[in-house]
Amino acid sequence: MDLLRFTTAGSVDDGKSTLIGRLLYDSKSIFEDQLEAMEESSRKRGDENVNLALLTDGLKAEREQGITIDVAYRYFATPKRKFIIADTPGHTQYTRNMVTGASTANLAIILIDARKGVIEQTKRHSFIANLLRIQHLVVAVNKMDLVDYSEEVFNNIVKDFREFASRLDNIVDITAIPISALNGDNVVEKSASMAWYEGPTFLYHLENVYVGGEENHVDARFPVQWVIRPMSDEFHDFRGYAGRVAGGVFKPGDEVTVLPSGFKTHVKAIHSPDGEKTEAFAPQSVCLTLTDEIDISRGDTIVKCNNPPRVSQDIEAMVCWFSTKAMPSRAKLIIRHTTQETKAIIQEVKYQVDVNTLHKIEGIDSLSMNDIGRITLRTAVPLIHDSYRRNRNTGSFILIDPGTNETVAAGMII
Structure with missing residues (x-):
């Protein structure tokens, strides 16, 4: 079975955690003891119904306030697909948490309260999904039971959202579904109250949406993570390079270039836990052996000779600032990019994006927590990279404060 990673996003109290709880509950993906514990917690809290949001809201503060603060990961499977x-969270001050949760997602669920329609937080989360190159969106118009399951209300919300989304450039697929997470309408089963809706249920769409074409299988990239040198009699001369394929396809006999040295060689064999392979492609983890003895270490990248990546010390990127401390002027930080780690300095903040209006705020020299902006970096050694639009693996990085070891920003190379 293939795997679908998806993220939920929406404003406060739109019902994100309730929707996930309902999805797990109706698809029989929770155990009886979990259900009993949830019923007991709901009773103690004085809730009228079983509070399905308790399945994902695990922090004490989340349960006390009835909000999501941290990113909660849940795993389940149906006969068709596995899901993560x-x-x-929906609060503005937790934008950095949303960026973290959405960074590996194939699909984003934008929840909209049917009573409120498209609001600023809806636009904020849609912009972030677009920035992180999530190409599939599900617009889940929730709480339809509170607007008498009105088709007109649903159509107006979808029209407003599509009008805003037309200004975004990465999103290629938008599916709108009217639901009631509390009552289970159109989540797993078709709703009898919305006979006018002829589209798929929420779960059916998740099971069948095609996301297989999102990996870059054209540009061959293999960041070296570890050099395997057993030093045993059985494997006396073995030298392999382990890592995860970040793009493209590698086969024995392929001519490859090792960057940044520029030496050329050929792939001798591809090893995996299941034995030798005839090919390796993203996102498989394998070990390559080469025909020539070349000095290769962690942080180097093996690429095919066609479509080479960029190799440069000057990087321009969009970043989301995570730290509670504002970005210092010309901040000196550590950058981690694929398996490479080096020093970097922020040279310039070109502009900050107002994620609600998509306007650029220029003439600033710093970013504060949860701000998203465009910056230029200078690294101590050249980075072997692609644009984030072309390859999410080789086009992303994180910035770390060398003094506190705190991750202060996540970036997407332009």
């Missing part, structure tokens, strides 16, 4: 859910 990232339940992300």
Whole structure:
């Protein structure tokens, strides 16, 4: 079975955690003891119904306030597909948590309260999904029971959202579904109250949406993570390079270039836990052996000779600032990119994006927590990279404060 990673996003109290709870509950993906514990917690809290949000809201503060603060990951499977859910918070001050949860997602669920329609937080989360190159969106118009399951209300919300989404450039697929997470309408089963809706249920769409074409199988990239040198009599001369294929396809006999040295050689064999392979492609983890003895270490990248990546010390990127401390002027930080780690300095903040209006705020020299902006970096050694639009693996990085070891930003190379 293939795997679908998806994230939920929406404003406060739109019902993200309730939707995930309902999905797990109706698809029989929770155990009886979990259900009993949830019923007991709901009773103690004085809730009228079983509070399905308690399945994902695990922090004490989340349960006390009835909100999501941290990213909660849940795993479940149906006969058709395996799923990893990232339940992300809706509050503006937790934008950084949403960026973290959405960074590996194939699909984003944008929840909209049917009573409120498209609001600023809806636009914020859609912009972030677009920035992180999530190409599939599900617009889940929730709480339809509170607007008498009105088709007109649903159509107006979808029209408003599509009008805003037309200004975004990465999203290629938008599916709108009217639901009631509390009552289970159109989540797993078709709703009898919305006979006018002829589209798929929420779960059916998740099971059948095609996301297989999102990996870059054209540009061959293999960041070296570890050099395997057994030093045993059985494997006396073995030298392999282990890592995860970040793009493209590698086969024995392929001519490859090792960057940044520029030496050329050929792939001798591809090893895996299941034995030798005839090919390796993203996102498989394998070990390559080469025909020539070349000095290769962690941080180097093996690429095919066609479509080479960029190799440069000057990087331009969009970043989301995570730290509670504002970005210092010309901050000196550590950058981690694929398996490479080096020093970097922020040279310039070109602009900050107002994620609600998509306007650029220029003339600033710093970013504060949860701000998203465009910056230029200078690294101590050249980075072997692609644009984030072309390859999410070789086009992303994180910035770390060398003094506190705190991750202060996540970046997407332009």
